Amino acid sequence: MTAKRLQLIALQIGFAAALVALWWLCNVTGLIETSILPAVPDVATQFFAVIERPDFRNGLLATILDAFRGLACATAVAVPLGVLIGMFPGLERATRVIVDFGRSFPVIALLPILVLVFGATSLMKIVAIGIACFFPILLQTIYGARRLEPTIVDTVRGYRIPRRLRFLKVLLPAAGPYIATGMRIASTVAILVSVGVEIVSLAPGIGREISLSRSYNETATAFAYIVYAGLLGVALTVLWNVLEARLLRWHLRAKAE
Amino acid sequence: MRMRTSGYAVADRVLALLAQLWLPVLLIGLWLFVSRDSTNFYFPPLHEILGVLWTDLAKGTLLSAIAVSIGNVAMGLAVAIVLGIASGLVIGQFEGLRRVASPTLNFLRAVPPASIVPIVIIALGVGAAPKVFVIALGSFWPILLNTIDGVRGTSAAVRDTVRAYRIPTPLGIWRVSLPAALPQIMAGIRVALAVALVLMVISEFFGADSGIGFYISDGANRFATRQTWAGTILVGTLGYVLSALFLVVERRLLGWYFQDTPRARHRIALRAAGREE
Numbered sequence: 283m284t285a286k287r288l289q290l291i292a293l294q295i296g297f298a299a300a301l302v303a304l305w306w307l308c309n310v311t312g313l314i315e316t317s318i319l320p321a322v323p324d325v326a327t328q329f330f331a332v333i334e335r336p337d338f339r340n341g342l343l344a345t346i347l348d349a350f351r352g353l354a355c356a357t358a359v360a361v362p363l364g365v366l367i368g369m370f371p372g373l374e375r376a377t378r379v380i381v382d383f384g385r386s387f388p389v390i391a392l393l394p395i396l397v398l399v400f401g402a403t404s405l406m407k408i409v410a411i412g413i414a415c416f417f418p419i420l421l422q423t424i425y426g427a428r429r430l431e432p433t434i435v436d437t438v439r440g441y442r443i444p445r446r447l448r449f450l451k452v453l454l455p456a457a458g459p460y461i462a463t464g465m466r467i468a469s470t471v472a473i474l475v476s477v478g479v480e481i482v483s484l485a486p487g488i489g490r491e492i493s494l495s496r497s498y499n500e501t502a503t504a505f506a507y508i509v510y511a512g513l514l515g516v517a518l519t520v521l522w523n524v525l526e527a528r529l530l531r532w533h534l535r536a537k538a539e
Numbered sequence: 540m541r542m543r544t545s546g547y548a549v550a551d552r553v554l555a556l557l558a559q560l561w562l563p564v565l566l567i568g569l570w571l572f573v574s575r576d577s578t579n580f581y582f583p584p585l586h587e588i589l590g591v592l593w594t595d596l597a598k599g600t601l602l603s604a605i606a607v608s609i610g611n612v613a614m615g616l617a618v619a620i621v622l623g624i625a626s627g628l629v630i631g632q633f634e635g636l637r638r639v640a641s642p643t644l645n646f647l648r649a650v651p652p653a654s655i656v657p658i659v660i661i662a663l664g665v666g667a668a669p670k671v672f673v674i675a676l677g678s679f680w681p682i683l684l685n686t687i688d689g690v691r692g693t694s695a696a697v698r699d700t701v702r703a704y705r706i707p708t709p710l711g712i713w714r715v716s717l718p719a720a721l722p723q724i725m726a727g728i729r730v731a732l733a734v735a736l737v738l739m740v741i742s743e744f745f746g747a748d749s750g751i752g753f754y755i756s757d758g759a760n761r762f763a764t765r766q767t768w769a770g771t772i773l774v775g776t777l778g779y780v781l782s783a784l785f786l787v788v789e790r791r792l793l794g795w796y797f798q799d800t801p802r803a804r805h806r807i808a809l810r811a812a813g814r815e816e
Contacts, residue, residue, distance in 0.1 A: 376562035394759030478653035516651025
């Protein structure tokens with residue numbers, strides 16, 4: 283079993299290495315200019331060299347923190363609102379068009395206005411991230427709050443459980459797994475929007491470093507940053523897998539039965 | 540009898556429409572009313588924004604901008620759909636290949652597509668090609684991963700049948716894997732559509748002399764906030780219309796699938812967003 287697993291890991295590394303070799307082949311044959319696709323050794327060197335740079339560390343930190351802040355603000359507003367909307371079918375119908383509009387809206391289009399109002403600051407970025415994260419969380423929360431089992435609904439009604447208790451003790455926990463899903467989707471959105479906003483507006487963050495490196499003609503450095511941005515996304519996925527396994531154990535267990 | 544039912548049906552539809560529309564209409568009305576005398580430079584009156592939108596549409600400048608932007612999105616998406624489905628069908632068919640490739644694919648998917656915009660646009664210039672390339676690359680990953688997922692989701696019984704009858708691999712892919720994976724593929728394309736719109740706007744912010752993104756950023760650069768707002772509203776409407784159109788196409792293609800599984804759409808949308816329910 284372990285031998286098989288080791289073999290799989292070796293093959294997986296081999297696959298990635300084959301792609302890098304293909305990239306390197308493009309460099310050597312001059313098929314793609316190094317101004318677009320920099321040489322493999324240069325990117326590898328920069329990948330480790332940038333760790334020493336304070337602007338890299340600060341940028342990465344700013345991206346993560348702002349994404350987190352935007353996500354937190356969006357969650358704080360979207361979850362109560364979503365449960366509320368989910369409680370009243372009429373409200374759900376009335377907000378459907380708005381929610382559909384909001385989730386298909388590319389928030390990046392608001393960027394010029396946000397930059398005019400707030401400047402190229404972290405606050406501006408947090409607002410953009412907050413708007414982008416708001417809709418996926420809202421959508422999932424509404425869905426979760428609406429999908430309450432009829433027996434539970436009847437029990438709550440039968441015992442005349444007051445509204446406030448129903449909200450806090452029944453709807454919120456029942457919608458929990460859906461809220462988690464919404465936040466998971468939103469956290470990916472947060473990183474993507476964060477990097478996108480930084481690239482366009484040069485607000486502090488890793489996206490700004492990518493943009494700047496490129497305009498200084500340091501494409502290899504820009505690529506190294508891009509690799510880090512990708513690793514950030516992978517780390518986020520791993521983190522969510524761990525978190526969900528811990529927080530929603532009761533839900534997963536109930537579903538398995 | 541038939542007439543009467545349809546009469547009720549029409550009334551029902553009108554009522555349903557009203558139930559969905561009163562709040563949006565109210566909110567737009569509120570925006571119109573509150574902003575009517577606004578002298579705030581950043582938040583001009585809505586009726587003036589809509590006025591600019593209307594004039595520029597009538598002049599044709601905005602129409603050609605829309606045509607340019609939609610053209611880039613359509614080209615990029617078309618490339619991503621063809622390549623994404625083709626490679627997804629192949630990778631999904633061979634479980635060994637999928638397991639070997641999956642860490643690399645997951646990493647590549649996690650790279651924010653916006654991050655390559657500066658490199659591609661600065662290197663390739665302001666024409667359509669770099670924008671189409673960026674849109675195609677960004678939309679490729681959700682379609683690829685969802686196609687792989689969809690092929691894998693084919694039930695074991697179906698796969699065993701294909702093997703038992705020794706149906707040739709190409710035929711099996713075309714007639715069995717592709718239709719079976721179609722719901723998941725469509726969900727992937729839906730995610731890709733949203734990605735494509737974002738990349739369309741970003742790439743036109745970055746280096747362009749046409750397109751809706753350029754119209755927006757040009758307005759901001761000249762401090763013509765009405766134009767910027769008009770462009771932003773236009774992009775929002777475009778996103779809404781495109782995703783509504785997509786739903787119509789999806790319903791056409793997948794009518795057989797959603798007919799008896801009302802919750803399937805939601806489950807599949809979740810999986811497309813990278814989450815197994």
